[in-house]
Amino acid sequence: xxxxxxxxxxxxxKYREADKLYTFxxxxxxxxxxxxxxxxxxxSKVGPSLEFLNTLLVSIYKKxxxxxxxxxxxxxxxxxxxxxxxxxxxxxxxxxxxxTLEEDNPANDIYIFLExxxxxxxxxxxxxxxxYCVFTTQILSVLGFMININHCSNxxxxxxxxxxxxxxxxxxxxxNKCTSNGIRISPNAIKFLKVLQNxxxxxxxxxxxxTECLNEVKSxxxxxxxxxxxxxxxxxxxxx
Ligand SMILES: [Zn+2]
Numbered sequence: 001x002x003x004x005x006x007x008x009x010x011x012x013x014k015y016r017e018a019d020k021l022y023t024f025x026x027x028x029x030x031x032x033x034x035x036x037x038x039x040x041x042x043x044s045k046v047g048p049s050l051e052f053l054n055t056l057l058v059s060i061y062k063k064x065x066x067x068x069x070x071x072x073x074x075x076x077x078x079x080x081x082x083x084x085x086x087x088x089x090x091x092x093x094x095x096x097x098x099x100t101l102e103e104d105n106p107a108n109d110i111y112i113f114l115e116x117x118x119x120x121x122x123x124x125x126x127x128x129x130x131x132y133c134v135f136t137t138q139i140l141s142v143l144g145f146m147i148n149i150n151h152c153s154n155x156x157x158x159x160x161x162x163x164x165x166x167x168x169x170x171x172x173x174x175x176n177k178c179t180s181n182g183i184r185i186s187p188n189a190i191k192f193l194k195v196l197q198n199x200x201x202x203x204x205x206x207x208x209x210x211t212e213c214l215n216e217v218k219s220x221x222x223x224x225x226x227x228x229x230x231x232x233x234x235x236x237x238x239x240x
Contacts, residue, residue: 003060003067005029006075008114009052010094010101014040022050022069023098024058027111031101034060034067046072052094053078053118082122088238089128093135095235100143113142120201129214132239134204136221137196145228147220148172149193154179160187165220189216 010031011023018040023033039047049056049072059071083090097114101107117135140146151158152175163173166182173190174182192213195203218239225233 001062002070003029003032003058003062005032005058005060006055007032007058008055008118009050010097012036012050012052018044020047020050024056025097025101025107025111025114026058028106028108030105030107031098031103032060032067033103034058034062034069036069049074049077051078051083052090053121055115055118076118076122078122085125086121086128086131088235089131089135092128092132092233092235092238095233096135096139096231099231099233100139100229109142110139113138116201120205124205128238129218130209133192133209133214133217133221134196136225137193137217138199140221140224140228141197141199143228145224146197147193147224149190149197152178160190163190183219185216185220186213188213189220192217193220 005026005028007024007026009022010025012020015021015035018038020036020039021033022036023031026032036046036050038044039050041047046069054074055076057073057075058069060067061070078090101110117138120134121131152163153172154174155178157175157177159175162176163185164176164179164182165185166172166174166179173185188210192207192209195207196217222236222239225231225236
């Protein structure tokens, strides 16, 4: 059986001799794996295209549940400069996807989000932490874990200046009348989160966010990922 699909590469490791095992996030198929034969040899035609977050047209020959990559065409590649500059972030995205997606289970919402996100990522020139905040806020929303930032989760108070973030068991905000525990969150950080959740990349790419504000949102997201997904993301280490 032959599979021809558009896919984003999210994982690779040395398999045996000159072969590597690759994991893709395919448009209509979800997470799929296949072996790249002799990709570590200099003559390999497919090897150089198989880089993280590249969007590819892949042909896979599948027999007895085992896939072998036949052909790869680049649809969209991450330029070398970008790969070096945002190396840690790229690894984080791939690790996140690999650990949340299920094998052979289509995840169209996540794929559509990823497609848009990669376009934004390739067009802009931001720090790893900024990209972390954008990617994590949005993927949590797509996965159904949107942080409620519009009002106090207890009394519906909407005054953003008096909200306290309660973490990690409770994923939302309480006003200072409803609790005295938790991390105080600045109105700027809430505004930033709101813009990220709205997901308008034209607006996001024009933002200039102070480091303090990035750090606040980053901490909220780290605890949110931890409490919702219960996955161990070593690749998240760069963020601390
Ligand atoms: Zn309240």
